[in-house]
Amino acid sequence: MNNPLVEGEDYYWNDQGYVVLTEKHHLQRGYCCGMGCLHCPYDYEAVPEPRREELLAKRRTREK
Numbered sequence: 001m002n003n004p005l006v007e008g009e010d011y012y013w014n015d016q017g018y019v020v021l022t023e024k025h026h027l028q029r030g031y032c033c034g035m036g037c038l039h040c041p042y043d044y045e046a047v048p049e050p051r052r053e054e055l056l057a058k059r060r061t062r063e064k
Helices: 023-029 053-064
Strands: 009-015 019-021
Touching: none
Parallel strands: none
Antiparallel strands: 009 019
């Protein structure tokens, strides 16, 4: 994936000024990086426990 990132498609800026990568970007990358990204489509498979379960619980709360 050597293409430049496109704001609004691959990432956006949150209210705190951080870059947030989109699900589209993660799918193009093809794997979980293990950093606990907000839009990880891979269910945080590379994030070590207990952090992984915490992130999955937060996701379930957001989806309600």
